[in-house]
Amino acid sequence: MKKLILSVAILTCGMSTFALCNNMTPNAEITITMNEEFKEISLDKLPEAVIKAVKKDFATATISKAYVNSSEQYKLLITVEKSESTFYIDKDGNWLEEDSIKG
Template sequence: MKKLILSAAIVLGSLSTYAAILPITIEVVKTATIQEEYTEVKLEEVPVAITNALKVAYPNAVLDKAYINAKKEYKLDVTVGDKIGNLFADESGKWIQK
């Protein structure tokens, strides 16, 4: 009986020696968001090419506000039905993905 208990203790003791501690790694992810500076312009100052492109692409859209940045890119706040959103276009009326 003593040999059985001693054998069980040795077997259980040897199983616990295989347990390993994994190193803990911490990853740091840095995210930088660059916000472009837009200044508000009057709706009358928006180029005709942009207003025509807006009428073609979104016939029911209402232009609420317009903004311009240093690159002459326009940010348009529009309302279509009950949805409000932003569109971006260059001064020639081509749409920009942002």
């Protein structure tokens, strides 16, 4: 009788583990935006307003690479204190959010 009760208890525990849902959903949403319409340009072709905006807001920064799209919006790779970041700016020196870039 003890073996029967022990067997039933083991089977019940074993079957209950299959009933548990293990649906784990990620907490963070990952969004990848590809802006393939940008073409690389040389740094000397950047408008003066863009260069002034970078110097004003990032005094110790250097522009590593520059890209432009058909709407004259610029994608800049800027190095600040050994860390490289991507920024977007228009031809008048106004900073842009990545999702406001025109195709």
